[in-house]
Amino acid sequence: MYLDDAFRVKVGLAEMLKGGVIMDVTNAEQAVIAEKAGAAAVMALERVPADIRKEGGVARMAPIRKIREIMEAVSIPVMAKARIGHFMEARILEALKVDYIDESEVLTPADEEHHIDKRAFTVPFVCGARNLGEALRRIAEGAAMIRTKGEAGSGNVVEAVRHMRTIMREIKQLTVLGKEELVAESKKMGAPLELVEWVAEHGKLPVPNFSAGGIATPADAALVMQLGAEAVFVGSGIFKSEDPEARARAIVKAVTYYNDPQKLLEASEELGMGMPGIDVATLEESQLLQTRGW
Amino acid sequence: MSRVGVLALQGDFEAHQRALADLGVEAVQVRTARELDSLDALVIPGGESTTMLKLLESENLLEPLRSFGLERPIFGTCAGAILLARQVENPAQPSLGLIDISVVRNAYGRQVDSRVARIRLEGELARRSGRQEIEAVFIRAPIIRRTGDGVRVLASYQGDPVLIEQGRHLVATFHPELSPDRLIHRYFLEKVEACES
Numbered sequence: 001m002y003l004d005d006a007f008r009v010k011v012g013l014a015e016m017l018k019g020g021v022i023m024d025v026t027n028a029e030q031a032v033i034a035e036k037a038g039a040a041a042v043m044a045l046e047r048v049p050a051d052i053r054k055e056g057g058v059a060r061m062a063p064i065r066k067i068r069e070i071m072e073a074v075s076i077p078v079m080a081k082a083r084i085g086h087f088m089e090a091r092i093l094e095a096l097k098v099d100y101i102d103e104s105e106v107l108t109p110a111d112e113e114h115h116i117d118k119r120a121f122t123v124p125f126v127c128g129a130r131n132l133g134e135a136l137r138r139i140a141e142g143a144a145m146i147r148t149k150g151e152a153g154s155g156n157v158v159e160a161v162r163h164m165r166t167i168m169r170e171i172k173q174l175t176v177l178g179k180e181e182l183v184a185e186s187k188k189m190g191a192p193l194e195l196v197e198w199v200a201e202h203g204k205l206p207v208p209n210f211s212a213g214g215i216a217t218p219a220d221a222a223l224v225m226q227l228g229a230e231a232v233f234v235g236s237g238i239f240k241s242e243d244p245e246a247r248a249r250a251i252v253k254a255v256t257y258y259n260d261p262q263k264l265l266e267a268s269e270e271l272g273m274g275m276p277g278i279d280v281a282t283l284e285e286s287q288l289l290q291t292r293g294w
Numbered sequence: 295m296s297r298v299g300v301l302a303l304q305g306d307f308e309a310h311q312r313a314l315a316d317l318g319v320e321a322v323q324v325r326t327a328r329e330l331d332s333l334d335a336l337v338i339p340g341g342e343s344t345t346m347l348k349l350l351e352s353e354n355l356l357e358p359l360r361s362f363g364l365e366r367p368i369f370g371t372c373a374g375a376i377l378l379a380r381q382v383e384n385p386a387q388p389s390l391g392l393i394d395i396s397v398v399r400n401a402y403g404r405q406v407d408s409r410v411a412r413i414r415l416e417g418e419l420a421r422r423s424g425r426q427e428i429e430a431v432f433i434r435a436p437i438i439r440r441t442g443d444g445v446r447v448l449a450s451y452q453g454d455p456v457l458i459e460q461g462r463h464l465v466a467t468f469h470p471e472l473s474p475d476r477l478i479h480r481y482f483l484e485k486v487e488a489c490e491s
Contacts, residue, residue, distance in 0.1 A: 005410035012433040012472055013405050015306040016341050016373075038348035040304060040341070075385055075399060076342055077434065099405035099434070122406050249352070256303050256325060256349055 010124030010144035013077065013099065014208040017041055017145075017231050021221070021252050022210075024048050024235040027066065028073035034238070037248030040231065041077040041099070044070040049106045049153030049289070050236035050275065059107040061089040064096060071098070079126070084293050085111025087120075094123040100145070102126050103138075105292035106152045106235070113294065118142030128212065130163045130290055132170035133189030136199070139207055140192045146205055148229070149290040150213015153236050155277030157220040159290060160213045164227045167209065174200040213290070216241070216274040218254030218267040225258035240275035247271055296486045299324040299333040301359075303349040305341020305373060309471040313479045327358035335367040335486040338374030340433065340469050343399070346373055347387060356390065363392040367462040367489050369482040375465045376436055383439075393460045394442025397467070401437035408433045413456055413468070419448040419481055428475055430456060430468035438467060448481075462489050 020040025025031040026048060034042050046062040047055065061082050071078045077099035082089040084103055089110075093101050103116050105128050118125040119142035128149035129135035135146045148167065150160030170189075174196065177185060182200055186193040198206050211229035215221055216237035224232060232255050234248075241247045250267040257263035285291070298314060300307045302323035314321040314337075321337065324330060336359075338346075350356045362368070363378070370378040381396040382389050402408070413430040420426065430451065438455045441447065448464075449457035456467045457478065462485060470478035 008431065008472065009408045009410060009433065012408065012431055012469065015309060015469075015472065016433055018306055018308070018341070019302065019304040020342060020345055035344060036348070038345045038352075040345045076344055077405065094406070097404045097406050124405065249348075252345065252348065253352070260325070 006122070007142075007144065011207050013124060014126070014145040017077070017210075018208060019256060020231050021248075021255050022079065022231065022233045023238055023248060024233075025070060025239070028069045030239055030244075031070045031074045033245055034248055035074040035076050037245060038252035039076060039248065041079055042070065042074060043079045043081065043102060043233065043235075044098070045081055048236040048239060050155070050240050051153075052106060053153040053287070053289075061086070061093065061107070064092070067093075067096060067098065071096075081107055082116070083107040084109040085114050085116060087116045090116055090121065090125075094121055098123065100124050100126055103143075104128065105149055105289050109292050115141050115293070126210070128290075128293060129167065131166045132174075132199070133191045134293070135167060135205060135209075136189065136191035136195045139205070140195060143207065145208050145210060147210040147212040147233055148224075149293075150211070150215070151280050151283075152213045152289050154214045154280055155216045155237060155240070155275040156280050157214045157216070157223065159280055160211050160215060160224055161227065163213070164211055164224055164229055167205075168228045171199055171203060171205070175203045215251075216277065217271070218250045218264055221251045221254045222258040222264050225255055231255065236275055242272050247274070295319070296334040296483065296490065297322075297332060298335045298337065298483075298486070299329065300337045300339060301346070301374075304345045305339040306469070306471060307339040309469075310337045310339050310371075313471045313476060314483075316476050317480055317483060319483065326353070327355055330358055330362050333366070334490060335369070335482075336362060338368060338370040338377055339471065340372035340374065343373040343376040344387065346377060350377075360390050360392065363390060363463065367464070367482070367486050368392065369464045371466045371469055371471060372433065372435060375438075375467050378463065378465055380442070381440075393458075393463055393465055394445055395438050395458065395465070396440040397436040397438055399436050400434050402432060402435055405434055408435070411451055413449045413451040415449050416447055418446065419457070419477075422481070423477055425477070428477060429473050430470075431472040432468045435467050459485070
């Protein structure tokens with residue numbers, strides 16, 4: 001494990017975000033609404049995933065002016081997305097001093113073979129994963145936080161659930177394997193043996209494990225927390241709903257009280273309709289965001 | 295054995311539980327006023343102070359927490375320090391006001407300015423431990439700009455106090471829970487025991 005001081009500082013901020021909600025925002029006004037509702041951080045982007053899905057075209061790093069406006073508007077950490085493999089978008093975001101970079105499948109990939117060498121940066125990175133092998137490959141590259149990919153912009157929690165259950169199940173399975181089996185498993189997963197052994201010994205990922213991709217209601221947020229998420233990203237779910245402020249507050253409350261159905265009822269009480277959703281099974285392979293990244 | 299709780303609204307409360315478990319204390323997670331009643335002491339962890347503050351307000355926990363602190367010890371780290379302070383700047387925000395310090399949020403800068411540093415021990419902690427320096431993990435940390443008369447400095451970094459105590463309470467602007475060294479959690483438990491006897 002790369003437990004040098006630089007990596008500990010990166011994981012340290014992820015530790016501070018645990019039990020919190022990270023909300024997608026596209027301007028300063030939304031960022032202020034998110035902060036007032038109790039967001040632990042915001043993700044600055046040009047369009048929320050639901051709009052990227054609808055409008056198509058190439059989705060890139062957000063305009064700098066926009067990210068800067070958001071950084072100036074709030075005192076909580078500000079994250080921003082870079083395209084998979086686009087280490088120069090990442091360098092620019094680092095120079096801008098964003099607090100975390102999401103090397104994200106929601107944007108159009110810039111490299112279809114390589115992810116960013118994240119160890120080479122001072123700013124920490126979060127990356128998406130659908131299974132344990134993918135999570136450990138990203139950690140090996142230097143990611144200090146993992147989130148499930150889910151299916152961004154779908155308003156449908158089914159993929160986030162699938163990915164969280166897969167990762168947690170694969171972690172549990174490793175803990176009962178012998179040394180020689182871990183070698184075979186490492187090869188099968190395409191993940192470094194050192195990390196596979198670490199997970200087998202500790203029964204968890206070496207970095208915080210958050211959930212993302214399709215969370216739209218307080219109940220969705222509580223569900224992924226029950227399945228083992230340590231915090232929740234909400235993308236389109238808040239600002240594509242008819243009641244962003246109330247919904248943001250309700251999801252914050254749901255992540256804290258995910259074990260308390262009475263509090264979850266209170267959180268859900270005042271809410272109207274969530275964002276319009278998509279049945280993920282009806283999407284063509286080419287419309288899926290989760291299959292981006294390797 | 296002292297009954298210690300960790301405020302678990304948001305943040306790295308599990309790291310504090312692990313630190314206390316290393317010292318033989320099974321700390322419980324606290325999310326409601328009722329859960330405070332049976333405790334001898336409380337830890338307010340690191341995390342986002344604005345998030346915790348919103349939840350303290352919406353769940354009506356500010357007053358119960360303030361009354362708790364008037365009688366029993368609280369240990370706050372980073373966001374916990376901000377919530378315990380008398381005055382908060384950058385930007386100004388409400389706080390429990392249990393400790394006579396003024397803090398400036400995110401005073402070292404943004405995440406790229408976060409760091410692992412060596413801090414210098416002073417006063418009672420230096421005497422008791424016989425050590426001069428320890429490691430400190432600073433994450434988007436606040437700086438204590440003013441300390442009142444009843445405040446004693448236990449460690450400083452770059453000339454600013456980073457670990458202080460006032461009466462029964464203890465405050466760190468960094469994260470002892472993220473270092474393997476248990477010196478500061480042990481010091482807090484000793485304070486808790488001293489309060490009880």
